[in-house]
Amino acid sequence: TENDQISKMLFSGGIKIDDANELISSVLGIADGIKIEPLDEGFLKKILIIKNDKEYNLSDMGYGLTKLMPFILNPDSSSPEYGLKPHIWLLSEPEANLHPSLQSKLADLFDHLMDNSGSMFIIETHSEYLIRKLQYLVKQTSSKLQGKDIVIYYFYHPDKIPPGENQIKKIEIDEVGNLTDNFGPGFYDESSRISLELWNLNTSQKN
Secondary structure (H helix, E strand, O other): OOOHHHHHHHHHHHOOOHHHHHHHHHHOOOOOOEEEEOOOOOOOEEEEEEOOOOOEHHHHOOOOHHHHHHHHHHHHHHHHHHOOOOOEEEEEEEEEEEEEHHHHHHHHHHHHHHHHHHOEEEEEEHHHHHHHHHHHHHOOOOOOOOOOOOOOEOOOOOOOOOOOOOOOEEEEOOOOEEOOOOOOOOOOOOOHHHHHHHHHHHHHHOO
């Protein structure tokens, strides 16, 4: 569980609070910092989120942030100045239970860590916001992220593979932030489809 992972890292003593504070404040922009305090029991500790000069228990901040915290507090997320080797991260749906705005900021987080620690990421995601933000960062001149740094593999449902295509489609991001191919139906086009159906519904009811 997330709590077990957090506990192991707290006991290891390898956490760099300054790095964790930078990730949660400057990169993600969701709080001003993190504070770790011992509980009365001795070895157990609690994590406090500092926001607008107030302290909140991590358990009161929502499951999405709790799920991200083992990653934010992991010493391997620190910069190389601490002598840590780059890692390959395997992340399954890191956007789960996160607000769309924060889902997009995950791209900033991964970009920051790639730039500062040289780590690589293999991410399973259903988040349009994450992919859109990656496109934006590739185009943005202030980001070092390039299209060649990203490869997307889109998996068709086994029963919905278009004629002449494989189940797995490779999609890249070109130098101006455009996708080299389209996703299957129901991903990028879903919000537009619903908007069109709503417009048609309203139009038919007025008539």
